[in-house]
Amino acid sequence: MSKFWNPLIKQLEPYVPGEQLDDPAIIKLNTNENPFPPSPKVLKAIQEESVKLQLYPSPTVDELREEIGSFFSLKKEQVFVGNGSDEVLAFSFMTFFEPGKTIKYPDITYSFYPAFAKLYQLDVEEVALEDDFSLPVEAFFQSEGGVIFPNPNAPSSLYVKIEAIEEILKNNPDQVVIIDEAYVDFAEASAVSLIDSYPNLLVVQTLSKSRSLAGLRVGLALGHPDLIEGLNRAKDSFNSYTMDRLAIVGAIEAFKDTAYFEKTKQEIIAVREYFRQELEKRNFYVLPSQTNFVLASPSDMEAEKLFTQLKQEGFLIRYFNQPKLENYVRISIGTQEQMSKLLDAIDRIIKK
Ligand SMILES: Cc1ncc(COP(=O)(O)O)c(C=O)c1O
Incomplete structure (x- = not known):
């Protein structure tokens, strides 16, 4: 101190x-x-890009956002990228949650959420998981300030069905529901399929787990263009270049090498x-x-x-x-x- x-x-x-x-x-x-x-194609692209490190990277990261968009059948305006999903989550808390309006997340969950809540001085209701660590879906209805949880949850490893996520979205029409899909590639299905129907859904993913790039630091958020515009406003008021050249080209190749x-x-x-x-x-x-x-x-x-x-x-x-x-x-x-x-x-x- x-x-x-x-x-x-x-x-x-x-x-x-x-x-x-x-x-x-x-x-x-x-x-x-x-x-x-990582994929050998990722390593090759990073090596080739390294001769350009005297130049700033793209502040809008359009090429990577387009590549991610085409992977998920979304437009680049529905894609935000950042320096690991921790940073994307930090911008998401900053953009969509506000002091005085209680947000909800599970009592057993990713331990960065309480740290963000302190940083942004948010009020939190920690919703108790059931004894078997399953998510009490209805307890996440009608939140005052928004909802966030990982799916699958960490460290429980348990997955919530897309139908349940849809119910949570329907019952929070005026609040943003953030689904942190850090581990979703090892699970049944992503909530990305709900994005076009729910303007209050933000899906956050990372290249750190299923794409072997924890050291490169690349995360992304997918959602309605209005949500993405809000995230870009926050980013551009903080640091225009959150993604370096090596991360951008490495991430593009990671998405290409399916x-x-x-x-x-x-x-x-x-x-x-x-x-x-x-x-x-x-x-x-x-x-x-x-x-x-x-x-x-x-x-x-x-x-x-x-x-x-x-x-x-x-x-x-x-x-x-x-x-x-x-x-x-x-x-x-x-x-x-x-x-x-x-x-x-x-x-x-x-x-x-
Ligand atoms: C649930 C969850 N979300 C987000 C992250 C952050 O991932 P990264 O910042 O490496 O993208 C992790 C990392 O362990 C995680 O477990």
């Missing part, structure tokens, strides 16, 4: 990301990164299902994940102990020391080889 900080900065509770260790000996399964490298995207995504889903079954054989309760991670509870030992002992064995997973999650660990899905090694380590720990 410093006397030079203004009162707003003094009251913030910043988000704390999962540990980022650079040690190659550690198998890192704690921040839901993709175990596969074959690589499909192949790596299917592989992760297959490994997830294998890993879930193997955990169940070892007496874990595993939530039915539609993401690239699982939330699991060991019945033969404490979750926190498992987390600590796996760390000693060179495996980084995530433990959340918070109500309702004390008995769970979150494990990102790596390669088949990484998950087999992890299972061997779990067996050694259980035997002890």
Whole structure:
């Protein structure tokens, strides 16, 4: 705390990301990164673009917005892009939510939302998830200031059907409903199909998970052109160049290389299902994940102990020391080889 900080900065509770260790000996399964490298086409485009780094990038990022638009069958006016979906979410909170009008999000959810709420001095109703971590859909109806939740939710890994999202949209006609689809490529379907029917829907996605580009920092928002115009007003009052040249060309190639995207995504889903079954054989309760991670509870030992002992064995997973999650660990899905090694380590720990 410093006397030079203004009162707003003094009251913030910043988000704390999962540990980022650079040690190659550690198998890192704690921040839901993709175990596969980016598409070779992405790497080639970035290398070629690097000779132009003396020039500013495009402030409107039209080429990438057009590419994303064509992927989702939307116009570029329905696409906003930014420096990771965290930044896109920050602009979305800034643009659509306001102090004095209570917004709703789940009590167990992405822990950046409370940090944004503090930053923008918003009033929040944290809606309690059901005991099985499912979303109480009707509790999100008639919000005063708007709604946000991830679908699938994190860290629960659970997916809400599009029909339920549609009900939430219908019951918040004058408020923006933000669906954070960071993990949707590993799930049943995106809410993008509802965009043309609901001007209050903003869908946020990221290239950090299913497209292996967490280090490039690219996120996007999809919605009615009026919502996108609002986001651009916020961005251009803050930083016109949130996306650098390398991120722009890399993201364009990532969207073009659909074959690589499909192949790596299917592989992760297959490994997830294998890993879930193997955990169940070892007496874990595993939530039915539609993401690239699982939330699991060991019945033969404490979750926190498992987390600590796996760390000693060179495996980084995530433990959340918070109500309702004390008995769970979150494990990102790596390669088949990484998950087999992890299972061997779990067996050694259980035997002890
Ligand atoms: C639900 C959810 N939303 C958004 C993000 C942020 O992703 P990024 O800023 O890398 O695009 C994450 C990252 O873990 C997440 O879990």
